[in-house]
Amino acid sequence: MRDLINALLFILPWIVGLLVFTVYPILASAYYSLTKYSGIKSAEWVGLANYVSLFTKDKLFFKALQNTAYFSAVFVPLSTATPLCLALILNMKVRGMAFYRTAFYLPSIVPAIASSMLWLWILNPQYGLANELLRLLGLPPLGWLSSPKWSKPSLILMSLWASGGGIVIFLAGLQDIPVHLYEAAELDGANSLRRLFHITLPMLTPSIFFNLVIDLIWSFQYFTQAYIMTGGSGGPLDTTLFYGMLLFRNAFQYYKMGYASAMAWVLFVIVFVLTYLLNRSSKTWVHYLGAEG
Amino acid sequence: MNNTPAALAQPSGFTSQRGGWRARKHRRYVISQITAHAVLIALSFVFSVPFLWLVSSSLKPNEQLFKIPPVWIPKPFMWSNYPEALTYIPYFRYLKNTAYICTFTVIAMTVSCSLVAYGFARIRWPGRETAFMIVIATLMLPYAVTMIPTFLIFKRLGWVNTFAPLTVPALTGSPFNIFLLRQFFLGIPMELTDAAKIDGCSEFGIYRRIIVPLAKPAMATVALFTFLASWNDFLGPLIYLINTPERWTIALGMYGFLSYRFTEWGLLMAAATVTTLPVIVLFFFTQRTFIQGITLTGLKG
Numbered sequence: 001m002r003d004l005i006n007a008l009l010f011i012l013p014w015i016v017g018l019l020v021f022t023v024y025p026i027l028a029s030a031y032y033s034l035t036k037y038s039g040i041k042s043a044e045w046v047g048l049a050n051y052v053s054l055f056t057k058d059k060l061f062f063k064a065l066q067n068t069a070y071f072s073a074v075f076v077p078l079s080t081a082t083p084l085c086l087a088l089i090l091n092m093k094v095r096g097m098a099f100y101r102t103a104f105y106l107p108s109i110v111p112a113i114a115s116s117m118l119w120l121w122i123l124n125p126q127y128g129l130a131n132e133l134l135r136l137l138g139l140p141p142l143g144w145l146s147s148p149k150w151s152k153p154s155l156i157l158m159s160l161w162a163s164g165g166g167i168v169i170f171l172a173g174l175q176d177i178p179v180h181l182y183e184a185a186e187l188d189g190a191n192s193l194r195r196l197f198h199i200t201l202p203m204l205t206p207s208i209f210f211n212l213v214i215d216l217i218w219s220f221q222y223f224t225q226a227y228i229m230t231g232g233s234g235g236p237l238d239t240t241l242f243y244g245m246l247l248f249r250n251a252f253q254y255y256k257m258g259y260a261s262a263m264a265w266v267l268f269v270i271v272f273v274l275t276y277l278l279n280r281s282s283k284t285w286v287h288y289l290g291a292e293g
Numbered sequence: 294m295n296n297t298p299a300a301l302a303q304p305s306g307f308t309s310q311r312g313g314w315r316a317r318k319h320r321r322y323v324i325s326q327i328t329a330h331a332v333l334i335a336l337s338f339v340f341s342v343p344f345l346w347l348v349s350s351s352l353k354p355n356e357q358l359f360k361i362p363p364v365w366i367p368k369p370f371m372w373s374n375y376p377e378a379l380t381y382i383p384y385f386r387y388l389k390n391t392a393y394i395c396t397f398t399v400i401a402m403t404v405s406c407s408l409v410a411y412g413f414a415r416i417r418w419p420g421r422e423t424a425f426m427i428v429i430a431t432l433m434l435p436y437a438v439t440m441i442p443t444f445l446i447f448k449r450l451g452w453v454n455t456f457a458p459l460t461v462p463a464l465t466g467s468p469f470n471i472f473l474l475r476q477f478f479l480g481i482p483m484e485l486t487d488a489a490k491i492d493g494c495s496e497f498g499i500y501r502r503i504i505v506p507l508a509k510p511a512m513a514t515v516a517l518f519t520f521l522a523s524w525n526d527f528l529g530p531l532i533y534l535i536n537t538p539e540r541w542t543i544a545l546g547m548y549g550f551l552s553y554r555f556t557e558w559g560l561l562m563a564a565a566t567v568t569t570l571p572v573i574v575l576f577f578f579t580q581r582t583f584i585q586g587i588t589l590t591g592l593k594g
């Protein structure tokens with residue numbers, strides 16, 4: 001009994017936070033999503049009207065959904081593969097690993113405002129570094145962020161530059177692989193390629209799974225860089241209008257709090273379903289060391 | 294370890310079968326090391342080029358920014374870009390605002406999360422596992438769901454356009470940091486605290502005198518991650534502070550700068566460099582803390 005009281009005192013900050021910043025907002029958001037609400041005048045009950053107009057009338061909603069799905073589908077696999085490959089190379093016991101690790105990791109901690117400014121300048125169609133590189137390779141210059149076709153790949157490229165954080169997770173995973181597995185494989189005459197595909201990658205699947213989940217959730221909430229780089233417009237031709245930006249616009253520029261809340265719930269369901277599917281699929285491809293079956 | 298230069302040179306003299314095998318193995322090792330370094334140097338160059346471009350652009354006079362092909366070494370070095378950028382916008386006021394928010398958030402977060410983590414890791418009580426499952430579940434919740442009602446709470450309190458919405462929530466901790474510290478606290482042997490308990494030390498005494506001193510590395514990790522999140526935050530200040538320019542953070546101030554001086558790349562890059570520098574310096578001083586922290590949250594548990 002005394003333990004319980006003590007424990008509750010210790011976790012009190014979390015309980016308050018849970019009630020004020022999680023439970024109440026979830027309930028309120030669910031309620032707002034069924035109302036027309038500007039945040040000033042009292043909420044007016046409209047039933048499912050917000051959801052109906054999202055799915056039947058709002059062209060921008062589908063555009064934003066499409067943009068976000070595109071971003072996520074391209075970004076998530078690449079942002080897992082890139083640090084994975086880098087970590088595999090780094091794990092070859094090369095000297096100066098700390099130096100290389102730093103070089104790959106640093107971009108991931110640069111403040112979004114600074115990296116967005118920097119990449120706006122790199123991707124500048126006339127004077128930017130990106131087009132200069134293309135010129136050196138003898139390729140035609142691109143419009144990058146000003147081209148409807150290349151705007152999303154531009155943002156993905158920039159996000160990949162900052163995806164080195166995963167390296168540390170993969171390196172930790174690599175260090176956890178028992179050495180005796182490799183010794184046994186070597187005795188059996190398995191070459192390095194076979195060891196990679198039959199030991200290293202299977203043993204790394206928990207780290208890969210973890211990285212995929214984190215990046216999936218992140219990519220569906222992608223906001224800051226696209227907002228800064230397009231000044232919130234989502235241009236050109238709404239090709240960089242991501243879900244989070246449209247939601248922000250509805251909530252804080254149009255003060256359609258009810259409508260934006262409905263958007264938030266749709267997002268929640270999408271992210272939840274995708275995470276659930278990924279989690280279910282994990283049973284067939286993720287191997288936990290020491291787990292049965 | 295046989296990869297010293299002498300060991301590598303030696304096999305060339307051997308022609309016996311065993312020596313030949315060794316030589317081949319060493320040659321393979323050398324080739325793989327050289328390939329790995331070549332690939333790594335090329336890739337780390339690719340990752341670093343944007344930084345070089347950033348610093349180079351921040352020191353260029355205007356006409357050199359718009360040269361094709363671009364110049365890498367500015368001539369002359371326009372050091373004056375820095376003072377100009379930092380005075381054109383009230384950068385030091387933004388810095389003061391950001392520093393205030395960061396300091397408050399880091400202290401509040403470290404204290405609250407360590408208390409909560411103690412309750413989850415060091416005291417046994419009925420319902421503990423269920424409650425901890427809720428912590429994990431909230432980790433997965435998209436911020437979009439709680440963003441609007443939270444804004445409306447702060448609006449009713451009259452806290453919009455003040456720092457409070459960006460600092461006060463830290464007093465209640467964050468699931469990620471609670472998770473991280475709990476993992477660490479669980480790893481401290483119970484025997485260490487049992488003796489103190491028998492001697493009549495209170496739970497808070499144990500927390501303060503035994504657990505906190507032992508958990509300094511993990512708490513440093515929380516402080517570091519919290520500082521970064523706070524320093525880099527854009528959406529929070531955008532929602533709560535956009536209408537009070539005197540309370541803008543660096544991120545908001547730079548966004549404003551970008552929107553009205555968007556062609557003065559030298560100044561913008563100078564401001565971006567100054568904003569990035571603290572983060573990079575911090576990283577170099579705390580590399581170990583970083584790596585341990587990420588490893589700790591990664592997968593263990």
